[in-house]
Amino acid sequence: MTAQVLKTHRMFGGVVQFWEHESLETKTKMKFSTFIPDGVVRGCVIWLSGLTCTEENFTTKAGAQKYFSKHQLMVICPDTSPRGLDLPHEHEGWDFGSGASFYLDATTPGYKDHYRMESYITKEIVGMLQSQFKVPPNRISIMGHSMGGHGAIVLSLRHPELFQSVSAFSPVSHPTKCPWGEKAFTGYLGNDRENWKNFDATELVSNGKKHLHKILIDQGLQDEFLEKQLLVSDLDSACHAHHQGIETNYHKGYDHSYYFIATFIESHINFHAKALHAL
Amino acid sequence: MTAQVLKTHRMFGGVVQFWEHESLETKTKMKFSTFIPDGVVRGCVIWLSGLTCTEENFTTKAGAQKYFSKHQLMVICPDTSPRGLDLPHEHEGWDFGSGASFYLDATTPGYKDHYRMESYITKEIVGMLQSQFKVPPNRISIMGHSMGGHGAIVLSLRHPELFQSVSAFSPVSHPTKCPWGEKAFTGYLGNDRENWKNFDATELVSNGKKHLHKILIDQGLQDEFLEKQLLVSDLDSACHAHHQGIETNYHKGYDHSYYFIATFIESHINFHAKALHAL
Known part of the structure; x- marks a missing residue:
């Protein structure tokens, strides 16, 4: 369904906009934000946010629009889950349900009818980028932070034909082995743990899934979630063992916050611009 | 009193920090945030925020730290009023009392004991910059947004010896003639309107107050408050009539938000760096 604009703000020679639409996949209203530079749009990066975030966090805190404008790229930031529902346990914790979709299509009762975030991103958002936003075919890349870093990498491995390049900040890299993922x-x-592996970046790479482009990851070494939740080195090792290109940059002193993302966002946008403009 | 650090985040080769201290001027706890680049700090810019803001808004939304880091400058962002009090009408509206100090020393009952924000900025913050943060003498400039743009310009005209340069985004420029100011x-x-003129940028310039450095202002033409509240052209005219240097840049399509500030913050930091590094 065509999205309706709720708010528009001029920024860096383009516009930040907040949108709402009736989603066919989630059967709820869904919100997202965009930054669209003036003039020809040469491609789009999808940003997937982390736990507790909405469509707003990246747009207000990452300091990214300057670089999207420079490269004539738009960015679209979907919300992190359906909203306005009342499913079992949906609103009890910040790491499950509302704000915590993990970007997959659920199969459990209640959730399977609405938490269809993999289809929402790969079909509905990708479709809208081409129909409503006129992004040229194949000019889409994907990135994200934490749970959204997991989402970006998993979706790019499961649908490598859809995304030219993929990158992540502080991604949940081996969710079948960490409390958030479990x-x-x-x-x-x-409870079928074997099936979980289809939605786990480290397991997908270990089982032969590949993306043609190398994966870019930036990770702070002061990140309080690195050791117990993110397990970035597991993905790094799997990629090296299975010849999946990966560049992982560790940064001393940096934590899990948007202060970290803002510091290194320019290099991620340059990375995606290079892939998208090379077509 | 020495401020205690509450939170530290690494960013752009420096640290964002949130602080708390017992203020001698406001007789309350006060919070502020800083960004301090690694290495030698060559000066500091004080940022004053607008109505409803706290010490956090500029730090998370302006995308400014990259440029402060580049110029070896720190920035300090005080809160917009004392907190934790319960004065008459203090919490009734967003444009008076809590979050809305207007950066002056109040003289009315109740407020005069705590709302001493001019003294807080010009004595306590300036003093702390030199004693606790070791900013070299005279290496301080000031800027702000909306109510904080008013604060920056008025404080620089009332204390020109303290601030090397002053700039503002979308400042409340003639508060004695607008509803917020009244x-x-x-x-x-x-009710002594004659006394009000001592705290109004347009009136101060009209009455001969001067800052040696030209004032830099950026203003969006899509700003919903421009016509009724900000009255930037009144200050512009007074400066031209009274030979106060001013550069006012108007921007088509831009509004009152941090999306506007983020777009032009680099030019303001360059402006202050030039003044501070020229000493």
Whole structure:
């Protein structure tokens, strides 16, 4: 369905806009934000946010629009889950349900009818980018932070034909082995742990899934979630073992916040611009 | 009193920090945030925020730290009023009392004991910059947004010896003639309108107050407050009539938000760096 604009703000020679539409996949209203530079748009990067975020965080805090404008790229930031529902346990914690979709299509009762975020991103958002926003075919890349870094990498490995390049800040890299992932996958996918592996970046790479482009990751070494939740080195090792290109940059002193993202966002946008403009 | 750090985040080769201290001027706890680049700090810019803001808004939304880091400058962002009090009408509206100090020393009952924001900025913050943060003497400039743009310009005209340069985004420029200013000045200063002129940028310039450096202003033409509240052209005219240097840049399509500030913050930091590094 065509999205309606709620708010527009001029910024860096383009416009930040907040949108709402009736989603066919989630069967709810969904919100997202965009930055669209003036003139010809040569491609789009999809940004997937982390736990507790909405469509707003990246747009207000990442300091990214200057670089999207420079490269004539738009960015679209979907919300992190459907809203306005009242499913079992949906609003009990910040790491499951509302604000915590993990970007997969759920199969459990209740959730399977609405938490269809993989289809929402790969079909509905990708479709809208071409139909409503006139992004040229194949000129789409994807990136994200934390749970959204997991989403970006997993979606790019499961749908490599859709995304020219993929990058992540502080991604949840081996969710079948961390508390956030175990809780979310149990709630959205049930108890079949073998099936969970289809939604885990480290397991996908270990099982031969590939993206043609190397994966770019930036990770702070002061990140309080690195050791127990993110497990970035597991993905790094799997990529090296299975010849998936990866560049992982560790940064001393940096944490899990948007202060970290803002510091290194320019290099990620340059990375995607190079891939998108090379077509 | 020495400020205590509450939170530290690494960013752009420096640190964002949130602080708290017991203020001698406001007789309350006060919070502020800083960005301090690694290495030698060559000066400091004080940022004054607008109505409803706290010490956090500029730090998370302006995208300024990259440029402060580049110029080896720190920035300090005080809160917009004392907190934790319960004065008459203090919490009734967003344009008076809490979050809306207008950066002056109040003279009305109740407020005069705590709303001493001019003294807080010009004595306590300036003093702390030199004693605790080791900013070299005279290496301080000031800027702000909206109510904070008013604060920056008025404080620089009333204390030209303290600030090497001054700039503002979308400043409240003639508060004695606009609803926000009339409400605030009545509440903080009482009914003597002649006295109000001592806290109004346009009136101060018209009465011969000067800053040696030209004032830099950026203003969006899509700003919903421009015509009724900000009255930037009144200050512009007074400066031209009274030979106060001013550069006012108007921008088509831009509004009153941080999206506007972020777009032009680099030019303001360059402006202050030039003044501070020229000493």
